[in-house]
Structures are given as structure tokens and as C-alpha cells.
Amino acid sequence: xxxxxxxxxxxxxxxxxxxxxxxxxxxxxxxxxxxxxxxxxxxxxxxxxxxxxxxxxxxxxxxxxxxxxxxxxxxxxxxxxxxxxxxxxxxxxxxxxxxxxxxxxx
Numbered sequence: 001x002x003x004x005x006x007x008x009x010x011x012x013x014x015x016x017x018x019x020x021x022x023x024x025x026x027x028x029x030x031x032x033x034x035x036x037x038x039x040x041x042x043x044x045x046x047x048x049x050x051x052x053x054x055x056x057x058x059x060x061x062x063x064x065x066x067x068x069x070x071x072x073x074x075x076x077x078x079x080x081x082x083x084x085x086x087x088x089x090x091x092x093x094x095x096x097x098x099x100x101x102x103x104x105x106x
Contacts, residue, residue: 011078026074033067059102066095 003009015023040060047053069092076085 007080008078011080015078030067030071033063033070037063037067055102055106059099062095062098062102066092066099069095 037060040056040063043056044053044060047056069088072088073085073092076082076088
């Protein structure tokens with residue numbers, strides 16, 4: 001029987017070596033999204049139930065959803081299931097469009 005983790009192990013080796021620069025960019029992107037979510041959360045706590053506070057909460061939740069969808073796509077790709085990660089792409093695009101709407105509407 002094949003080792004079900006072999007593909008993942010190989011992906012991790014590539015990320016440590018040949019794809020180190022790409023891994024760094026991806027990690028930086030996830031860290032940036034986490035910092036942005038934290039800023040929205042802090043703003044929501046500070047502003048409370050004001051319009052600005054509610055807006056920050058909605059943006060934080062939407063961005064957190066995007067973060068998890070990105071993570072799911074990345075995880076599937078590491079397991080050689082990049083085509084299947086396309087199923088997560090539609091809701092990811094929808095969260096992106098929501099964030100654009102929020103930015104333009106506020």
C-alpha cells in the first residue's frame with residue numbers, strides 16, 4: 001500500500017528547497033491577512049456597535065473566510081489536488097468581490 005502522505009512530504013521538501021522563495025511569499029501573504037484581520041477586530045472592539053465598528057466586524061469575518069479558503073486551496077495543492085481546489089475558488093472569488101464592494105460602498 002502506498003504512503004498516503006508521500007505527495008505531501010515531497011511538496012514540503014520542495015517548499016524547503018526549490019520553492020523557498022515562493023513559500024516565503026505565500027507565508028508573508030497569510031501573515032498579512034492575519035494582521036489585517038486583527039486590525040479589523042481591534043477596530044470593532046474599540047468602535048463597538050457604531051457603524052464603523054459593525055463595518056470592521058463584517059470585513060474581519062469576510063477576510064477570515066477568505067483566509068481559510070486560501071489555506072484550503074494551498075493545502076489541496078500540496079497534496080497534488082490542485083484541480084480539486086478549484087471548488088474552493090468560487091467562494092474565494094465571492095469573498096474577494098464582497099471586500100471590493102465593502103471598500104467602494106463605505
